[in-house]
Amino acid sequence: MKVGFVGCPPHDIMREYESEELIDLDNDLGRVEEKSDLYLPKISCSVIKRVFNNALAIKPQKIIFDVGEGKCDSGRFLSWILKEHFNMDIIETRNQNRRGRGTVICDSRLPLKRKFELILNNVIENRDFKLEREPHPKAGFWSVPCWDSRIFDLFPDGTTILGWTRCFENGTPDDLELECYAREDIPTVFYAQTFCSKNLLAKNLARVYRGLYVDCDGMLTASVEAKIEAFLYLRGAVR
Amino acid sequence: MTVFADFGSTWTKIVDSSVRILRTKDVPRDIIADIACGHNAKIRSKRCINELIALCEGGLRLIDEKDFLLVDVGSRDIKYVIYKDSRFVETGWNQECGASQGFAVELLEMYYGLDYNELEPIENGHPVTCGLIGISRIFDEIIKTGNERKAIARFVKGIATNVYHFTGKPKRMYLSGGLCDNRLFIDSLPCDVLPLGRLVLIEGLKEIHKRTSL
Numbered sequence: 001m002k003v004g005f006v007g008c009p010p011h012d013i014m015r016e017y018e019s020e021e022l023i024d025l026d027n028d029l030g031r032v033e034e035k036s037d038l039y040l041p042k043i044s045c046s047v048i049k050r051v052f053n054n055a056l057a058i059k060p061q062k063i064i065f066d067v068g069e070g071k072c073d074s075g076r077f078l079s080w081i082l083k084e085h086f087n088m089d090i091i092e093t094r095n096q097n098r099r100g101r102g103t104v105i106c107d108s109r110l111p112l113k114r115k116f117e118l119i120l121n122n123v124i125e126n127r128d129f130k131l132e133r134e135p136h137p138k139a140g141f142w143s144v145p146c147w148d149s150r151i152f153d154l155f156p157d158g159t160t161i162l163g164w165t166r167c168f169e170n171g172t173p174d175d176l177e178l179e180c181y182a183r184e185d186i187p188t189v190f191y192a193q194t195f196c197s198k199n200l201l202a203k204n205l206a207r208v209y210r211g212l213y214v215d216c217d218g219m220l221t222a223s224v225e226a227k228i229e230a231f232l233y234l235r236g237a238v239r
Numbered sequence: 240m241t242v243f244a245d246f247g248s249t250w251t252k253i254v255d256s257s258v259r260i261l262r263t264k265d266v267p268r269d270i271i272a273d274i275a276c277g278h279n280a281k282i283r284s285k286r287c288i289n290e291l292i293a294l295c296e297g298g299l300r301l302i303d304e305k306d307f308l309l310v311d312v313g314s315r316d317i318k319y320v321i322y323k324d325s326r327f328v329e330t331g332w333n334q335e336c337g338a339s340q341g342f343a344v345e346l347l348e349m350y351y352g353l354d355y356n357e358l359e360p361i362e363n364g365h366p367v368t369c370g371l372i373g374i375s376r377i378f379d380e381i382i383k384t385g386n387e388r389k390a391i392a393r394f395v396k397g398i399a400t401n402v403y404h405f406t407g408k409p410k411r412m413y414l415s416g417g418l419c420d421n422r423l424f425i426d427s428l429p430c431d432v433l434p435l436g437r438l439v440l441i442e443g444l445k446e447i448h449k450r451t452s453l
Contacts, residue, residue: 210328223316223332230291234327 004058005123006051007066007075008173009093014123017064022124025054025063026145032057039081045193046147046218048074055082061089068094070164070173072197100170100178106161109134112141113152115161119169120145134158139237140188142205147193148220154228156238160186164198182209187235189214189228241448244272245293245440246279249314249342250417254441274444288447290440291330294415295320297443301435302413310406311415311439312424314342319406333405340367340398341418343374347391355395355423358388364396364427373397392423399427415439 003017004025014022023029026047035056036049055063067076083090105118108131118129138156142163146152162182167173182188182205190202190209194217206213212231216224232238245252251266253259263278275284276293290311298309298320310319317340321329348355365380367373373394380390406412411431418424419434 212330226289226291227330227332230289230295230330233289233292234295234330 001062002058002060003062003064004055004060005064005066006079007068007071008095008123008168008171009064009066010095010097011126011171013064013091013093014126017062018124018126023054023058023060024120024123025051025058025060027054027120028147028149029054029058040078043195044074045195047144047193047196048072048078050147051075052078052082055088056086062091063088064091064093066093066095066173068096068174069176070095070167074196095171095173097172098175100172100175103161103166103169104129104131104133106166106169107133107137109158111152111157112155112159112161113149115159116145116149116152116165119161119165122169134160137186139232139235140182140186140211141191142182142188142202142211143191144193144196144198146191146216147218148216150220151191151216151225151228154225154232155189156232162188163190163201180205182211184209187211187232187237189231191216193217241274242270242272243441243444243448244270244275244277244280244284245438245444246275246277246283247313248278248316249345250437251277252438252441254438254445258438260437274448276440276444288444291318291320291332293440293443293447294318295322295327295330295443296446297415297435297439297441298322298413299325300442300446301439307413308406308409308411309413309415309435309439310402312341312402312418313416314345315340317402317405319412321407331405340373340401341416344395344398344418344421344424347374347377347394351387351391353388353391355421358392358395358423360423360426361389361392361396364393364398364400367394367397367401392427395421395423396427399424400429403428403430 001020003020004023006025032053036052065079067079082088105115137158137160139159141159144164167175167178188211190206190211190213192198192202192215194215203213214224240255243254251261251263272284274286276288276290280287305325306323308321318332365376377390377394414434419436425432
């Protein structure tokens with residue numbers, strides 16, 4: 001049975017379905033038909049559009065949809081739409097876990113792209129990693145998982161992951177205090193998908209921690225790429 | 240002789256033993272710069288530099304102050320950098336919402352045969368975030384009032400206001416790019432403006448070249 005999931009549902013419910021084919025609908029699942037333009041407003045964030053397109057294309061028998069504060073209102077509304085208008089079998093969860101499992105991957109020396117792959121896949125694989133910690137990260141990346149993963153290539157290896165993705169690895173997706181953790185001594189890019197309410201946090205955290213705030217709607221644009229490249233260079237994170 | 244080039248979307252600045260400012264569409268295809276930034280710099284130079292980095296380096300070379308905001312208004316974008324106590328603090332590059340504003344200013348000048356240095360600045364501008372939408376507003380106003388000069392001055396005021404807001408409403412800004420020669424634009428900005436001309440990015444490239452060839 002195909003079981004889709006959205007956001008970071010509680011560990012217990014994911015274990016109930018671990019013998020099924022679990023599919024992360026937030027992720028890039030290859031070419032799927034674009035239907036969001038028919039049903040969702042243009043001002044929906046790219047990740048919400050992707051969840052919608054993936055759900056309609058994959059047609060999982062069940063979707064475990066985390067609709068708590070660890071996701072967003074758009075996610076909660078989309079869950080309702082999929083259930084009521086598209087007759088999908090939705091299991092709604094609200095992950096309020098506070099027993100953190102740690103942020104070993106976020107703080108490791110691995111390249112940023114590899115870190116995101118491990119974190120996202122680990123919802124399904126549920127492995128414990130022993131990775132060497134990067135004691136002096138040259139850069140920080142505060143974000144949710146990005147629609148366009150090419151952004152990761154701009155950062156030096158060992159870039160520390162902050163924001164919701166850090167909460168995701170920790171298994172505490174609605175922990176706002178952890179989500180807002182950052183360090184002024186690490187040049188940090190605060191990234192949010194255009195139209196996502198996390199832009200409020202990203203812009204203000206960037207101001208307070210002297211970081212770079214960027215928002216991007218889907219594909220990485222040349223100007224966003226250039227801003228990140230220049231910021232990391234001018235703050236001494238890359239040479 | 241080292242060839243420096245800033246390949247803008249509509250104007251290209253090439254500096255070797257001379258200074259040439261050419262329409263980008265007229266730049267000979269065989270010109271390959273030693274060090275360049277901008278439109279097509281990756282394929283038209285031996286070394287391509289990020290435009291924001293070139294802008295920073297140009298600012299540091301030309302501005303004798305520890306704190307400054309430098310904004311480059313190009314044909315299709317707006318970029319700025321802020322330095323405090325000689326340290327980089329902030330940058331912004333608005334390619335999407337600043338779309339084609341500089342180019343629209345140029346098109347209007349050609350179409351209406353205007354001299355921007357002879358137009359008076361106007362107090363209230365059109366809310367302009369995109370050149371194309373701005374042009375449509377101008378046409379609306381011209382249809383209503385028949386006053387081309389006033390409509391265009393309002394458009395330029397809108398662009399100036401957009402630049403001012405995008406850069407965080409500074410008290411003072413250094414200006415780079417072709418609009419340094421546009422008196423109406425400078426007078427429409429609601430802050431002190433110090434124009435540095437069209438070769439700021441080239442100066443940045445020179446600085447980078449000097450430092451890395453030592």
